Amino acid sequence: MRIDLHTHSRASDGTDTPSGLVRAAVEAGLDVLAITDHDTATGWAEAADAAAAHRLELVSGMEISTRHLGRSVHLLGYLPDPTYAPLAEALGRVLDGREARVPTMIERLRGLGIDITADDVRRAARGTAATGRPHVADALVTLGVVADRDEAFATYLGWGKPAHVDRYAVPLVDALRLVGEAGGVSVIAHPWGRGGLARPDEETFGELQELGLAGIEVDHQDHDAAVRDRLRAVARNLGLVVTGSSDYHGAGKNDHELGCNTTAPEEYARLLDLARAASARSGRATPAVVG
Ligand code: AMP
Ligand code: FE
Ligand code: FE
Ligand code: ZN
Numbered sequence: 001m002r003i004d005l006h007t008h009s010r011a012s013d014g015t016d017t018p019s020g021l022v023r024a025a026v027e028a029g030l031d032v033l034a035i036t037d038h039d040t041a042t043g044w045a046e047a048a049d050a051a052a053a054h055r056l057e058l059v060s061g062m063e064i065s066t067r068h069l070g071r072s073v074h075l076l077g078y079l080p081d082p083t084y085a086p087l088a089e090a091l092g093r094v095l096d097g098r099e100a101r102v103p104t105m106i107e108r109l110r111g112l113g114i115d116i117t118a119d120d121v122r123r124a125a126r127g128t129a130a131t132g133r134p135h136v137a138d139a140l141v142t143l144g145v146v147a148d149r150d151e152a153f154a155t156y157l158g159w160g161k162p163a164h165v166d167r168y169a170v171p172l173v174d175a176l177r178l179v180g181e182a183g184g185v186s187v188i189a190h191p192w193g194r195g196g197l198a199r200p201d202e203e204t205f206g207e208l209q210e211l212g213l214a215g216i217e218v219d220h221q222d223h224d225a226a227v228r229d230r231l232r233a234v235a236r237n238l239g240l241v242v243t244g245s246s247d248y249h250g251a252g253k254n255d256h257e258l259g260c261n262t263t264a265p266e267e268y269a270r271l272l273d274l275a276r277a278a279s280a281r282s283g284r285a286t287p288a289v290v291g
Contacts (some may be wrong), residue, residue: 006245011043013134015250019050041082057291068172080184097168183282193222219244
């Protein structure tokens with residue numbers, strides 16, 4: 001069983017359509033795939049239809065942009081009811097913040113002498129609800145300003161670079177509560193990753209567990225072997241679920257091929273058990289695992 005629990009489609013900043021993502025997962029030999037676009041569930045329906053046709057097991061999820069102690073934290077929420085109003089409102093605030101910062105990023109880039117317009121970014125965003133820096137990066141690639149997303153982040157869009165603009169993120173504590181109330185389970189994505197500046201320790205994970213955290217994404221390309229060992233030990237000590245995933249973005253992220261990291265079947269089974277329990281507690285109609 002090959003299980004990949006963190007991937008992106010064009011519903012956010014991946015480059016495959018949701019059905020294309022499912023096809024790519026089948027071709028990569030995966031048995032279970034979670035679609036986890038940033039701050040939106042808009043890719044779920046198309047992915048579920050494709051998964052049913054291809055007999056791939058599909059887990060509906062989302063990667064929520066949160067903040068904790070002033071730092072960016074990505075929280076994977078699996079199988080929550082996306083229509084739960086307080087969760088939908090929180091995601092709406094993030095999506096509004098994503099839209100609102102685009103003109104500022106464009107202004108900054110234009111101030112650097114780059115002839116980029118709102119239309120360039122809109123075209124690159126291809127109708128996503130969750131416009132992100134990667135779409136601005138794609139517009140810069142199309143304009144011939146940079147070679148790829150990596151260069152765009154390194155030169156203009158990354159933290160501390162001239163066109164970096166902050167946006168709203170959900171307080172982590174609220175996001176943990178909302179995912180639980182919506183009948184889903186939470187896993188912290190790439191907690192020691194390059195983008196996440198926090199590096200939570202065992203004590204912090206213990207506190208987050210009390211607030212509803214179910215697991216840690218241990219096996220991720222941003223974590224070297226030593227970091228993985230450390231996080232695995234933390235998860236074992238606390239009884240948290242251990243996941244491993246690609247964080248695939250199609251052509252949008254190098255070295256994140258589907259299945260490059262996977263989740264052990266017994267850990268996946270624990271996650272589903274916890275999701276079932278959360279769903280029962282919430283009394284909400286949570287999405288089924290398809291396939
Ligand atoms: P945003 O959510 O708009 O602030 O953009 C952050 C997203 O950009 C992350 O979730 C990654 O998917 C992506 N990202 C960050 N750094 C890079 C990079 N160097 N190359 C490609 N994508 C990146
Ligand atoms: Fe992304
Ligand atoms: Fe992330
Ligand atoms: Zn991701």
